[in-house]
């Protein structure tokens with residue numbers, strides 16, 4: 156069966172139930188599902204159809220184990236940059252992400268979504284692929300979330316996964332079957348984030 160026909164969930168259901176899934180079962184994801192998800196990810200648009208993406212799909216348990224402490228270090232480096240030094244300092248909205256920082260290696264798959272060159276152009280061109288990837292995963296009952304790293308671990312993560320110096324890791328997406336449930340996501344109402352014609356014209 157083609158990837159397209161396997162993802163027959165209504166688009167509205169996929170979009171409106173897609174949310175960050177951070178608690179993942181350790182069960183492996185079939186390779187055919189991963190291939191379908193990556194086919195969907197690579198259908199995303201990119202500037203001039205340059206497709207400056209490379210997906211490192213990490214299944215190997217030993218590599219994930221080595222990555223875990225690096226991810227945790229990166230996550231806390233980002234928090235330190237924002238002035239949060241200990242778990243007690245964290246505002247409630249960071250609690251789930253903090254937990255993920257402790258357990259990311261347990262996700263059966265980590266996708267390192269890389270741009271093949273550094274800079275805002277290539278980086279911007281790979282971002283739509285991340286949302287395609289997550290929506291395709293959602294359609295197959297697989298959860299995940301977007302995460303970022305921190306320059307403090309960049310060299311070591313590149314070395315671990317043999318990522319060339321010229322490339323740049325844009326996102327790390329842990330994937331797996333959810334322990335909890337999908338959606339709905341909490342979002343601001345359109346009246347707060349949209350205007351008709353001119354910024355500030357009420358979107359009533």
Ligand SMILES: Cc1cc2nc3c(=O)[nH]c(=O)nc-3n(C[C@H](O)[C@H](O)[C@H](O)COP(=O)(O)O)c2cc1C
Nearest residue numbers: 173174175176177251252255300301302303340341
């Ligand atoms: C650019 C970007 C960076 C993110 N970084 C992290 C991260 O480092 N760790 C994490 O757990 N979630 C991260 N997220 C996920 C967001 O926290 C999540 O999408 C947001 O809180 C909305 O959650 P929801 O979709 O479950 O409603 C990131 C999302 C984006 C778009």
